[in-house]
Amino acid sequence: MATVYINDKPVDIGTERLNCVQAAERADVHVPHYCYHPSLTVVASCRMCLIEMGDLKDGKVTMIPKVFPGCQTPVKDGTVIVTGDYAKRDTSVPPLAYDPKYVPADRAKKAQADTLEGILLNHPLDCPVCDKAGECKLQDYSFEYGRGETRLVDEKNQPPNKPELSSKITLFTDRCIMCTRCVRFTREVSGQAELQVSSRGHHSEIDIFPGEPLENKLAGNVVDLCPVGALGSKDFLYKQRVWYLKSTDSVCNRCSTGCSIHVDANKDVVFRLRPRENPQAQGYFMCDEGRHGYHHADSTERIARPLVRRGDKLVAIPYLDAAQEFRNDFETHLRLHPGAVWAILSPFLTVEEAYLAARWLKGKSQQVKLALGHVPMVGEDDTYPKDRRGRPIQPVKFTIRAEKCPNRLGVEAVLRHFEGSVVPLAKAIESAKRGEAKAVLLTGGYPDPGTLNVFAEKPNDLMLAVTDIFHGAATALAKYVFPATTFSEKEGVYVNYAGLAQALHRSCKPPLEGRSEGQFFMDLAQRNGLFNAATIRKELAAEIRYFAKLADGIPELGVKLF
Amino acid sequence: MSAKTVRWVEEPKMGLFERMYLPAIAQGIATTVRHILKPQVKTEQYPEQEPKLPANYRGVHRLNRDDDGRVRCVACYMCATACPAHCIDIVAAPAPAGWKDREKYPETFVIDELRCIYCGMCEEACPVDAIELTTLYDLTGLSREEMIFDKEKLLSVWDQTTKAGTDPVRTKSGHYGPAADLPK
Numbered sequence: 001m002a003t004v005y006i007n008d009k010p011v012d013i014g015t016e017r018l019n020c021v022q023a024a025e026r027a028d029v030h031v032p033h034y035c036y037h038p039s040l041t042v043v044a045s046c047r048m049c050l051i052e053m054g055d056l057k058d059g060k061v062t063m064i065p066k067v068f069p070g071c072q073t074p075v076k077d078g079t080v081i082v083t084g085d086y087a088k089r090d091t092s093v094p095p096l097a098y099d100p101k102y103v104p105a106d107r108a109k110k111a112q113a114d115t116l117e118g119i120l121l122n123h124p125l126d127c128p129v130c131d132k133a134g135e136c137k138l139q140d141y142s143f144e145y146g147r148g149e150t151r152l153v154d155e156k157n158q159p160p161n162k163p164e165l166s167s168k169i170t171l172f173t174d175r176c177i178m179c180t181r182c183v184r185f186t187r188e189v190s191g192q193a194e195l196q197v198s199s200r201g202h203h204s205e206i207d208i209f210p211g212e213p214l215e216n217k218l219a220g221n222v223v224d225l226c227p228v229g230a231l232g233s234k235d236f237l238y239k240q241r242v243w244y245l246k247s248t249d250s251v252c253n254r255c256s257t258g259c260s261i262h263v264d265a266n267k268d269v270v271f272r273l274r275p276r277e278n279p280q281a282q283g284y285f286m287c288d289e290g291r292h293g294y295h296h297a298d299s300t301e302r303i304a305r306p307l308v309r310r311g312d313k314l315v316a317i318p319y320l321d322a323a324q325e326f327r328n329d330f331e332t333h334l335r336l337h338p339g340a341v342w343a344i345l346s347p348f349l350t351v352e353e354a355y356l357a358a359r360w361l362k363g364k365s366q367q368v369k370l371a372l373g374h375v376p377m378v379g380e381d382d383t384y385p386k387d388r389r390g391r392p393i394q395p396v397k398f399t400i401r402a403e404k405c406p407n408r409l410g411v412e413a414v415l416r417h418f419e420g421s422v423v424p425l426a427k428a429i430e431s432a433k434r435g436e437a438k439a440v441l442l443t444g445g446y447p448d449p450g451t452l453n454v455f456a457e458k459p460n461d462l463m464l465a466v467t468d469i470f471h472g473a474a475t476a477l478a479k480y481v482f483p484a485t486t487f488s489e490k491e492g493v494y495v496n497y498a499g500l501a502q503a504l505h506r507s508c509k510p511p512l513e514g515r516s517e518g519q520f521f522m523d524l525a526q527r528n529g530l531f532n533a534a535t536i537r538k539e540l541a542a543e544i545r546y547f548a549k550l551a552d553g554i555p556e557l558g559v560k561l562f
Numbered sequence: 563m564s565a566k567t568v569r570w571v572e573e574p575k576m577g578l579f580e581r582m583y584l585p586a587i588a589q590g591i592a593t594t595v596r597h598i599l600k601p602q603v604k605t606e607q608y609p610e611q612e613p614k615l616p617a618n619y620r621g622v623h624r625l626n627r628d629d630d631g632r633v634r635c636v637a638c639y640m641c642a643t644a645c646p647a648h649c650i651d652i653v654a655a656p657a658p659a660g661w662k663d664r665e666k667y668p669e670t671f672v673i674d675e676l677r678c679i680y681c682g683m684c685e686e687a688c689p690v691d692a693i694e695l696t697t698l699y700d701l702t703g704l705s706r707e708e709m710i711f712d713k714e715k716l717l718s719v720w721d722q723t724t725k726a727g728t729d730p731v732r733t734k735s736g737h738y739g740p741a742a743d744l745p746k
Binding site: 128129161172237238239241243244 | 636637638639640643654655656664665666689690
C-alpha cells in the first residue's frame with residue numbers, strides 16, 4: 001500500500017504504477033499538461049506539468065530544491081507533490097510538516113508561468129480566427145497560469161501553413177507549440193509514422209515526408225490530440241465556433257466496434273464527431289470512417305417524408321395517414337396469412353426499436369417470421385498500428401471492424417427471444433422469390449446509399465414496406481416507404497461486437513416528417529404516447545434475460561451484457 | 563425582512579387653504595404665462611432641420627473596408643456571440659487565394675436591422691474594428707426583407723458614410739488587432 005500526498009492530501013494508490021499527473025488526478029488535482037497523453041509515450045517536452053516534489057519520512061517532509069515534470073516522474077510511497085495550484089488546495093486537510101523556510105508552490109507556479117511565456121513567444125495569438133478558440137488548452141492555461149502580457153520585442157516566427165499535409169487535415173504551422181502528440185500518435189498508434197519534426201529549436205516544425213501525406217484511417221485523431229489550433233480538420237474548418245456546439249454522448253454507427261463519441265451539433269445539424277474516452281469500447285480514439293461518416297444525416301437526398309404508392313408513383317402523404325394506411329394493410333395480411341408475413345430487422349435499429357417491432361408483430365400472430373436485416377461486411381478487420389508497409393503489428397491498439405453496422409448482437413438477441421433463432425435475410429428473399437411471402441416489412445437505416453439493394457425484383461403480389469435513409473432498389477419496389485432515422489436522431493441502445501451496451505442520445509430532430517423508428521413502431525402497435533427509451537428498456541429487460549442489466553439505466557461508459 | 567425594519571410614513575395633512583386648490587391653479591397659470599412671454603424650450607424642426615448627432619451615436623451598422631477596399635471582417639463571430647438580440651448571421655469561409663494576410667473571411671454577413679436593439683455590443687466585441695454603428699438614424703423600409711442587410715448593403719453603408727464624411731472610422735488608435743494588422 002502506497003500513500004502519496006498531493007497538495008497535503010493523502011491518496012492511497014495501492015500497488016499501481018502512476019506518474020505525478022495521474023496520482024494528482026486521483027486527488028482531484030489537475031496538473032496542466034500539453035504533451036502528456038495517457039495513451040502515448042511520455043516525452044516531457046512541454047514543461048507545463050512542472051511540480052515540486054519531496055519525501056515524507058518519519059513525519060518530516062524533505063523537498064527537493066527543483067521542479068520536476070509531473071508526467072515523467074513516478075510516485076512511490078511517501079512522495080509529496082506540491083503543484084502550482086497549492087493555493088487552491090483542500091484546506092480541510094491538515095498541512096504537512098514542511099521546512100519553515102519552504103514556500104509551497106512558489107517554484108512550480110513561476111516555472112509554469114515561464115513555460116507559458118516561452119510557448120507563447122512564437123504563437124500568433126490569432127484566437128479570433130482560430131477554430132480551436134473556446135476549447136484551446138493554450139487559452140485555458142494562459143488564463144489560469146500565464147502572465148498577462150508578453151515581453152517579446154522581436155518579430156515572431158511566421159512559418160507558412162501546410163494545407164498539403166493531408167486531404168483531411170491542415171496544419172497552421174505558426175500556432176504549433178511542439179508538444180509532438182501528433183508525431184507520437186502516428187508512430188505509436190496508427191503506426192505509419194507520417195509525421196515528423198523538422199528543423200531545430202525555435203524553427204522546428206511538424207512536417208510530412210515529401211510526397212507522403214498523412215492519409216491513414218486514424219489520421220483524424222491528431223486534430224483532437226492537438227492541444228492548440230495547429231492541426232485543423234478540413235471537414236470542420238470555419239464551419240462553427242465551438243461555443244455554439246452542443247455536445248451529446250452517443251455511439252458511432254459505422255462499424256461494430258461501437259466507438260463512444262461526442263456528437264457536436266447546433267440547430268439540428270451535426271458539425272463534427274469526437275471520440276469519447278471509453279476503455280471498454282475503443283479507448284481514446286476513433287477512425288476517420290466514423291469521424292467523417294455523419295454526412296448522411298444532413299444529406300438533401302434523404303427520404304424525409306412517408307411515401308405511399310399510388311399507381312406507378314410514390315406519393316408523399318402526411319405521416320399519420322401513411323402510418324394508418326400501412327397498418328391497416330399490413331394487419332389485413334397478418335389476419336389472412338400470418339405465416340406469409342416477414343419483418344426484417346436491420347442491425348441499424350436500436351435494441352428498443354427492434355423489440356417494439358417484434359413485440360407488435362408477435363403479439364398479432366406467433367406465425368409472423370422475423371429475420372435479421374442485411375449486415376454489411378467490407379473487407380476484413382483493420383487493425384492498428386501498422387508498419388511503414390501497411391502490415392498490421394502487435395499489440396493491436398485500435399480495430400476498425402469489417403462488420404459495418406452497430407447493433408447486430410442487440411437485434412440478434414431480440415430475434416432469438418421472439419423467433420427462437422436468428423433467421424438470415426437470404427431465407428426471407430428466397431421465400432419471397434418462391435412467392436411464399438405476401439407482405440414484407442424491410443427496415444433499413446443504412447447510412448450509405450445503395451446498401452439495401454437486396455430486393456432487386458419482387459413478385460407482383462408481394463406487399464413491400466421499407467424504412468430507409470436513402471432511396472434505392474428496395475424503395476423503388478416498395479408500396480410504402482418510411483423515412484428512417486440515424487444515430488444522431490434517436491434514443492436507444494446499441495450492443496457492440498463485444499456485448500457492450502451503450503446508450504445513444506438524440507442531438508438532432510429527424511428531417512421534416514420523419515419519426516424515429518421507435519415512435520413509428522409505437523404508432524403501428526397503437527401504443528399510446530411518445531417513445532421513451534428508458535421505459536421501453538425496462539419492459540424489454542424484464543422480458544428478455546439477455547438485456548436484464550439494462551433495467552436500471554445505462555452508465556456513461558456502457559454496460560457489458562455478457 | 564422583519565416588521566421592525568419597516569418604517570411607515572404618513573403623508574402630510576393638507577390644511578383648508580391647500581384643499582381649495584386655488585393656489586396651485588394660480589401657480590400653473592403663472593408658469594404658462596411666463597413661457598408665453600419668454601420661451602425657454604426650442605423645438606427642433608425635424609425633418610426640415612436635421613439634428614446634429616454626437617459621433618458615438620448608435621444607428622445603422624456598417625462593415626468597414628480596409629485600405630484595399632476589401633471587407634475588413636475576419637468572420638470570427640465575436641459580434642454574433644456578443645449580440646443579445648441574435649440578429650447577426652455569418653457564414654465563414656477560407657479567404658480567397660489572393661488575400662495573403664488572412665485565412666478566413668465572411669462569405670455572407672447578414673444583420674436583421676429590425677431585430678437589432680442598437681446596443682453597440684458588436685462594435686465593442688470586434689477585434690478588427692470591422693463592424694461599426696453609424697449616425698444614420700432614419701432607417702425605413704417598406705418590407706421586412708428590405709430591413710435584412712447583407713454584406714453588400716452593409717459595405718455600401720460604409721461607402722455612403724465615409725463619402726459624406728459624417729462618420730470617421732472609430733478605430734482604436736489605428737491598431738486593428740493581430741488578425742487584420744499583419745505586416746505588408
